[in-house]
Amino acid sequence: MTTAASTPTGPATAPRSVPDRGAPPAHLVDHLARFAESVAGVCRLGVAFSGGVDSSVLLALALRELGPDRVLAITGVSPSLAARDRSRAASVADHLGAHLLEVRTHEIDRADYRRNDPDRCYFCKDELFSVISDELVAEHGLDAVAYGENADDALRPDRPGAGAAAEHRVLRPLADAGLDKKAVRELGRWLDVPTAETPASPCLASRIPHGQEVTAEKLAQVEAAEDAVLALGIPEARVRHHGDIARIEVPVEHLATVVAAHSTLVAEVRRAGFRHATLDLAGLQSGLFTLDALGLRRAQP
Structure with missing residues (x-):
């Protein structure tokens, strides 16, 4: 459950058509087919979107599979998000032609988050996914939510946020498609994602x-x-x-x-x-x- 009410901080950006990038890298065709299978049957998908390479490639692939009218990018805004990263997320969403919605999250109000144990990321992700499920799913007609865990992340022991995602039944299409960080960046270049080569920018x-x-x-x-x-x-x-x-x-x-x-x-x-x-x-x-x-x-x- 969310600990405090969260409201949109601005209107969704207007989408544009998703351009045709031509044939994908041949060695990633099977991975892309697995990605398509992971979102097959989804009528309207919410994408937890930070503007980093993983969530940006996830968003670009979702737009390619479902179209801009069936995808909503969602950025959680809180004191832990640098203004430069918030601006980057808005710019990338606009470049990709995605609807973007910013929502306030309140993990800073949670004692378990402020305590800053090694599992802090769990409480941050739990807050974000709670806000999405409690306040956005019904309002925006979402029948699934996805986030940008990749295949490398899935093998790491220092990713407690993955537990929160599993509890909220959030999809992880990149990981399920077997796309590791190297493949994600390669797809980012193919899809003309502005952050394809951007270094990681944790909160x-x-x-x-x-x-x-x-x-x-x-x-x-x-x-x-x-x-x-x-x-x-x-x-x-x-x-x-x-x-x-x-x-x-x-x-x-x-x-x-x-x-x-x-x-x-x-x-x-x-x-x-x-x-x-x-x-x-x-x-x-x-x-x-x-x-x-x-x-x-x-x-x-």
């Missing part, structure tokens, strides 16, 4: 160490500090929240860029609410806190 709460409370204030600090780092032209960055310390992670090839801009960046990080700005020489480490919590930290090269 802002992933920057807070497990066991430390997630708050809207901390999420806003992280977002502002990351915006400052990304403004340097660095394609991917994380700012880890360690109390009054911001630990900046960027790909190792961009460490020098951060150092060169240190005066400006320190000022921006302090303006975001931190006292200290540090640069992690190990570089960008995606999923760091969850891997630590599960004892799965990858060895540094």
Whole structure:
């Protein structure tokens, strides 16, 4: 059940026709047939849509199979969604010709989410799928909801959100079609998905160490500090929240860029609410806190 009412934040974008991309990559034809089988019989599909590569390819394939009038992209808006990611999702949906609906979710009001245990993602996904099922399914005539788990995700032990999806009977067409991340990106290029090569962009709460409370204030600090780092032209960055310390992670090839801009960046990080700005020489480490919590930290090269 949802913990608080959630309302649309804006009207659906107007769809356009889905262009013909020609023949798909030959080695993915069987996978695409399995995808088609997974949504066969669905009259109207809701797609949990973040604008990242997985949900974008899922949306593009759903539009290809069902048509724009039978697909609704749904973006959950909360303090854990960076404004840059919200804007990207709207842009991608428009590019693909999809109807988009934004809804407010309130995972930040749930104590089990704020507690920030390694299973935090379960409560976030449970909130999103509860809002969709309680408030959108009947109103928009949805008879199924899908999300962008791929075949690689299905094998990972650090994906508690998958449990919430299963409980809500949410479809996972990419995983069921055997499409791994490499195949998803390849399909993204074929389908002209703008985020086909975009790095992963997990929610802002992933920057807070497990066991430390997630708050809207901390999420806003992280977002502002990351915006400052990304403004340097660095394609991917994380700012880890360690109390009054911001630990900046960027790909190792961009460490020098951060150092060169240190005066400006320190000022921006302090303006975001931190006292200290540090640069992690190990570089960008995606999923760091969850891997630590599960004892799965990858060895540094």
